[in-house]
Amino acid sequence: MNYFNRLLFVFCVMFLPAASLHSQDAEPWREGIGLYRNILFVDEQQSVRVKVTTKQIKESGNPKQWQLFIRDFFHNEVMSLTSAQTSMSVDDNNMWVTIIIPRVHALPSGWYNCELIVKTANPDITNTADFCVVPRRFQINPADAYFAIGLVPMSVPKHRQPFIREPVAIMLEKLGVHACKAFYYWKDVQAAADTPIDFSEGDRASTILTGHSILLMPTLEDYPQWSWAWKKGELRPGQIPESDWAKKKFTIGMPQPDEASYRAFVAKMVTRYKGKIPYWEIGNEVNSVHHGCSETEYANLLRWAYETIKKIDPKALVVSSGLTGAKESWIKTVFDAGGGPFCDVIAFHPYRYPDAIPEKANTERAEGYGLRSFIDDCRAFKDLADKMPPRTISGKKPLVWITEVGYSTWGLKGMALHTSVTPEIQAAYMVRMLLLGQACGIDKFFWWRIESTSGGGMGILGSVEDECQPKPAFAAFATASRLTEGFTSSELEVLCDQTVYVCRIKRGKDTIYALWAIAPGKTAIIKNTVSITGITITGSKFTVEPKQGECRIGLSDFPVFLINPQPLIFQ
Structure with a gap:
């Protein structure tokens, strides 16, 4: 059965004493959000129930x-x-099967798939x-953490439900996330030059995340039209007519803000969040058609931002803006145009076609x-x-971060770059890139993203509409974080x-x-006379016993x- 069919089901987690097996009270931090109830944590005593919504249940009696x-x-x-070991309650639309797990250790750390077969007078129902x-996350100073993840925008129109809420932060903290990236769209928070910035969503998001020791990196982009340095219908040097722009007959050339407005x-953003937000990403994929500008324009933007923030x-x-693709030559041109001393971190997005395996x-x-x-991509940026x-303020060399990378499990229409891979391969590629990035000297690694959207399945969770069931990559992220976070080499x-x-x-x-x-x-052959503890990609333990040394x-x-x-000595 494919992954979409599995998403028809909602795995709900309940924390119940044995005497109240049939209680449907949710664990407190999940109340009111209806998400993450399929994510269990080892420090919780749990019972699990499966919810199935189907017309077949009505027909089956x-x-x-x-x-x-x-x-x-x-x-x-x-x-x-079996039914003798579990309980089921049925209403007009839903069937519930409660799985009793007296202690969470009955199921060790790992990712699991549950198959339910219901016996009926009609053909059996299988889903x-x-x-x-x-497991518990590895404790580390968040500023020193390597593992990070992308979220949905933190600036959203008022009619939309904000994503960054208390249960989200609790889930991220338990997962082992210490830093996250979220887009901040200027046009959504300031309608005109003479109107104040609406800080409400930024205030709420930063307060919630900071309260759970998660550092936030807003990506400042999407400039309002009133701030544009060149207005609609005008041409700037090297710019083609708007009639051709509308037909997408251009490579780079999105409107950029004027210096004073930017x-x-x-200044208002940094003043508001001084001491709360430690990182500021200046633009997103500025070398792309969708967000792009020239290298000289970006050198100016970077300098304006750096001077303002550091003051x-x-x-x-x-x-610096994460570049679409591992294209260090573009950012080098920016640095040669005067932008070099004005960033603390060089960022890039080394997305790859699915058939281009990382190695x-x-x-x-x-x-x-x-x-x-991927190894050579990382080394090129480190070089x-x-x-x-040296950086202007600190006198140190810049760090190198991957601020986006990912693989989709259900593809993006019309984009061969994001052709679908299986959820299992997504987990494998993610962990291999995390490990290779560490070995190549990457300082921080943001996987894109935590949840999937209707536009693409890059998240390590399913979509909000499907109640964010965990993909194997969710357990794999947690496993890699717990085993390697805080590494010294x-x-x-x-x-x-x-x-x-x-x-x-x-x-x-x-x-x-x-x-x-x-x-x-x-096969790895290891010279060893004692047993070796092994852990799979999703966190399950195994033991390897020696034979003949x-x-x-x-x-x-x-x-x-x-x-x-x-x-260990490998042969």
Whole structure:
């Protein structure tokens, strides 16, 4: 059954004492939002219920028998329950099956799929739902964290429901997110030059996230028409007529703000959130058709923002616009045009075609989107940062952040770049890119994004309309964060004719090894005389016992983690 069919079901989490098994009271932090009830956390004692909405239930009468099968990420059956072990309540539209888990350890950390078979007088009803069990997050100073994620815009028209709410922040905190990115659309918060900025949504979002030790990076973009330096119908140097612009016969040329208006807006934003918002990203994908400007224009914009921000809040970091694609030559031209000293962080968005796997170059793909390997993309930006002049204020070299990257699980119409991959492959590519980024010296990594939208399934959760069921990538993000966040070093070794990848990650006294293969039939042979603890991509533990002085682990697309205080020797 495909992923869309699984999204017909809502996995609801209830925290119930044994005496109140049939109670339908939701756990407090989830009340009123109707989301995340399929995400279980190990510090909670839980019962789980499955909600199915279908006309078949009405037609089947009051079902008396059913069976529940729970399978893990690798399709292994881990639990089977019958109607004698669970309870069901039926109303006019819904069927509820309550799964009793006296202690959460009955299901260890991991991602699971639940198949429900209801016996009826008509053909049996069979459907599925997804859920996961997530361990406690690794504690770290949020400013030092590597793992981050993208959210929906924090500036929204008043008629729309805001996304950043208290339950969202609690879920992000429990997941292990320490920083997030959210678009801030200037045009949505200031209708005219002589009207005040509406800070209400920004105030609420920043207060909520800060209260859960999550750092916020607004991306300032989408300039109101009244602020444009060149007005509709006018031409600027090198600009083509608007008649051709409307026909999309252009490469770069979206309206940019005038200096006075932009500095005034940035000053008001930074003054409002000084000490609350530590990062400011200046524009989004400014080298693209949709958001773009010339390199010289962006050099000016970056300087205006940097000077304004640092005058008010010297500790805040100014992040250059994440570039669409790994195109360091574009931002180098910006720096050569005078923008070099005016950013603390160089950002890019190394999206790749699905057939351009992270480890390999694909000569059939476009520059910046898979023509090089993801490893070479990261190294190119690190090399650019190393050659940059010191930052104006700090005197240090700029950091390098990936502020967006992702793969869609149901594609974007008309965009070959975002052709669909399976939820399992999305999880594999995400973890491999996270690990490779660490090894290449990337300082912070934002996956795009937390939830999926109707326009594209890049999120590690399903869409809000489908109550945000977790994809395997949700559990994989949590696993990688808990195992490698706070790392002090990461070294990459490539073995077996460039087909086996090993990351050696140091954190405290432990060495964590992440291993995977991009070719079938590969086995890691480890010289060892004691058992080794392993953890799968979604957090399930396993043990490898030695035989004749060595441990053997079959490798695949899906990384496995090994934790050992002593170095391991691979053959």
